[in-house]
Amino acid sequence: MSGGPSVCDLEHIGRALGVTEIRRESTHERGRLIRVPGGYKIEVRESLDALDVRFIVAHELTHLIIERFDLLDAIAPQPGSSFSRTVSYDFLERLCDAGARELLFPMVDLRRHLRGQAPSIELVRRFAVDRACSLPVATHRICESGFWQCRFLWWGYARDQLFAERAIDARGELSTKELLHVSLADPTTSLAWRALSSGSTLSGDETLMIWDTPATYRAQAVATRDNQVVEMLLRN
Numbered sequence: 517m518s519g520g521p522s523v524c525d526l527e528h529i530g531r532a533l534g535v536t537e538i539r540r541e542s543t544h545e546r547g548r549l550i551r552v553p554g555g556y557k558i559e560v561r562e563s564l565d566a567l568d569v570r571f572i573v574a575h576e577l578t579h580l581i582i583e584r585f586d587l588l589d590a591i592a593p594q595p596g597s598s599f600s601r602t603v604s605y606d607f608l609e610r611l612c613d614a615g616a617r618e619l620l621f622p623m624v625d626l627r628r629h630l631r632g633q634a635p636s637i638e639l640v641r642r643f644a645v646d647r648a649c650s651l652p653v654a655t656h657r658i659c660e661s662g663f664w665q666c667r668f669l670w671w672g673y674a675r676d677q678l679f680a681e682r683a684i685d686a687r688g689e690l691s692t693k694e695l696l697h698v699s700l701a702d703p704t705t706s707l708a709w710r711a712l713s714s715g716s717t718l719s720g721d722e723t724l725m726i727w728d729t730p731a732t733y734r735a736q737a738v739a740t741r742d743n744q745v746v747e748m749l750l751r752n
């Protein structure tokens with residue numbers, strides 16, 4: 517074994533599960549699984565970028581894996597309770613998102629690579645590139661692993677201001693409503709702003725206002741394409 521990163525071959529898994537075609541379509545849904553003669557077809561919205569397409573395909577494959585192996589009844593809180601007939605749509609979708617993250621970036625693989633490594637946003641970026649998964653998927657995995665006790669914030673830039681666009685912590689993604697109450701304590705001197713202005717990766721302290729309460733974190737911030745800043749926040 518080389519020990520190098522392994523990129524999940526989704527088409528191979530798809531073929532093993534009876535997927536005969538994966539194609540981009542101008543569909544409203546991000547992705548969907550359709551039963552066709554002789555197997556299944558996966559359709560993915562054509563405007564999505566390649567890494568998002570991989571996530572959607574992995575999500576749809578997880579639907580198939582769950583169905584094929586009766587996994588819902590296997591995880592039923594009470595054996596024999598026909599759990600599969602009572603779970604909500606949201607629960608199933610979250611389960612398939614979790615399955616997609618596991619396919620793209622297996623936890624056992626992540627833990628092996630995190631062992632002995634200090635928290636580093638550059639390392640997370642490299643993980644994402646090496647596994648051909650998006651940065652949000654890689655950051656979600658880091659949070660789920662519990663290895664670094666951190667959270668990630670995405671700052672968007674508009675009208676000379678940075679605003680919280682996305683946040684991921686150990687519980688998952690914050691809702692849009694929750695994000696409205698997260699801001700930078702001092703936008704012009706913030707690490708996020710300096711990372712955006714300099715176009716480089718910076719480390720230091722970052723103070724956020726969460727509701728009306730200041731909270732200071734050790735942080736690393738990196739500017740990405742499209743005038744975004746991703747910040748990793750660690751407990752001080």
Ligand SMILES: [Zn+2]
Pocket residue numbers: 575576579608609612
């Ligand atoms: Zn789904």
